[in-house]
Amino acid sequence: MSSITLLALDTSTEFCSVAVYRHDPASDAPALVVERHLDTGPVSSTHILPAARDVLREAGLALADCDAIAFGAGPGSFTGLRTACGVAQGLAFGAGLPVVPVGTLLACAEAARATHVDTQRVLVALDARMNEAYWADYVWDAAAGDWREAQAPSLDAAELVRAPDAAFVVAGNAAVAFGDRLIAAQQAQAVLADAMPRARYVATLAARAFARGEAIAADQAMPVYIRNKVAQTTAEREAIKQAAAQADGKGAS
Secondary structure, eight states: OOOEEEEEEEOSSSEEEEEEEEEOTTSSSOOEEEEEEEEOTTOGGGTHHHHHHHHHHHHTOOGGGOSEEEEEEESSOHHHHHHHHHHHHHHHHHHTOOEEEEEHHHHHHHHHHHHSTTOOEEEEEEEOSTTOEEEEEEEEETTTTEEEEEEEEEEEOGGGOOOOSSOOEEESSHHHHHGGGOGGGGGOSOEETTOOOOHHHHHHHHHHHHHTTOOBOGGGOOOOOOSSOSOOOHHHHHHHHHHHHHHHHHHHO
8 A cells, every 4th residue: 555645634623734744654664744733722723724834844845746635524613624624625626635524532542542552442522612522432443453343423412412431531522621520521530522523533533444444535624513503492401401490409409
């Protein structure tokens, strides 16, 4: 198998994350990764193209040298997902390249394994705002050298996130955002709040997907939205407040 070169983008959180990834599967050398991971808040769109130019220049590559463009497809910030998808499509169209969408929750699992190499099971939970969490459950398949999905990405109240039935770690910022409400985290071997989506992990996952032939045409790329709306009604907000107050009352009694 020949070397794989990717440009990876992720703006699913408050970070604008861009990386060039190059790896030769036939070599024992580690992959080359050049990354910009910038805390830009809600204005990633103004930083993503300059960051892409920077990492390509630092790696000594042109966009035409890439085999595909990967992007964090979601779930995450709606605006951020649209930014990454749109930029990936635009660059791919211009360069005649395919794209590789990568799940952001899966990128968190990859981040957890990158920092804790013995990790076999990861419960990913991200703060989804509106009193909910995005979550999924992944198992490392050593034989395949990749992740297996035990629970597909879902959206629930933090209390409804289910702990795996085997030893696991928690990845993502939901444990910090929700505290004791994320009951599943209390059963974890470790809580890795910094294991968040970023371009280097999107690239690593995309390289595996590309090798499996899973790249798609740019016009087929779409963000992954789990939530169907971005705002709650007044009645929904009041119902959540009442449920939280009742839960607090039970906890105090």
